[in-house]
Amino acid sequence: MNTRQLRGVQAHASGLNAETQAAKVLEGVGLEVLARRRRTPIGEIDLIVADAEWVIAVEVKQRKTLKESAEALSQKQSQRLLAAFDYVLSVRPEWGRPNTRFDLVVVDQKGRTRRIQDALRAF
Numbered sequence: 001m002n003t004r005q006l007r008g009v010q011a012h013a014s015g016l017n018a019e020t021q022a023a024k025v026l027e028g029v030g031l032e033v034l035a036r037r038r039r040t041p042i043g044e045i046d047l048i049v050a051d052a053e054w055v056i057a058v059e060v061k062q063r064k065t066l067k068e069s070a071e072a073l074s075q076k077q078s079q080r081l082l083a084a085f086d087y088v089l090s091v092r093p094e095w096g097r098p099n100t101r102f103d104l105v106v107v108d109q110k111g112r113t114r115r116i117q118d119a120l121r122a123f
Contacts, residue, residue, distance in 0.1 A: 014062055015060070015062060018060050018061075018062035018105075018107040019036065019037070019046050019047065019060045021107060021111065021113060022046070022047060022058060022060045022105035022107065022113065022115075023036065023047055023049075025105065025113050025115060026047065026049045026058065026105070026115070027049075030051055031049040031050065031051050031054075031056070032049060032050055032051065033047060033048075033049050034048045034049060034050055034055070034095055035047070035048040035088075038084075038088055040084045040087045040088060041087065042080060042083045042084040042087055043077075043080045043081060043083070043084040044084070045057045045058070045059070045081060045084050045085060045088065046058055046059055046060045047060065047105075048085075048088065048095070050095065050097055051097075052097070053097055053098055053099055054097050054098075054099045054100065054101065055089070055095050055096065055097040055099075055100050056100070056101050056102070056103050057081065057084075057085040057088070057100075057101075057102045057103070058102070058103045058104070058105055059073060059077075059081055059102070059103075059104050059105075059119075060104075060105045060106075060107065061073055061104065061105075061106050061107070062106070062107040062108070062109075063106075063108065063109075064108065064109045065108050065109070066106050066107075066108045066112060066114050068108075069106035069107060069108060070104065070106045070114075070116065073104060073119070078102075078120050081102065081120070082102060082120060085100070085102060101117065101118045101120075101121070102118070102119060102120040102121075103115060103116060103117050103118065103119055104116040104119035104120075
């Protein structure tokens with residue numbers, strides 16, 4: 001395996017770990033994980049979580065710092081994620097709740113997390 005492939009494998013494993021950590025944080029505040037890595041024809045959503053009132057799509061970003069993680073979500077990716085979320089809700093109507101939003105969970109190199117609620121409203 002060359003260096004580039006090794007970095008890709010490490011990044012994939014790191015991303016999976018960050019998603020697992022984010023799921024634990026969200027479950028810790030009473031949210032149920034409905035889906036992980038939900039693939040759609042438009043794109044993949046890292047997590048879909050819900051409680052009685054909300055169904056929430058969650059993007060997880062991990063970088064060296066929390067600030068870098070938060071800045072890693074581009075406007076183009078945000079648009080694609082919102083469209084993917086609309087698609088999921090159209091094919092899984094049983095996941096519908098009175099309210100929807102898109103959160104961002106950022107993870108830094110040391111494993112610290114921060115949840116940014118309603119992160120895509122600005123886009």
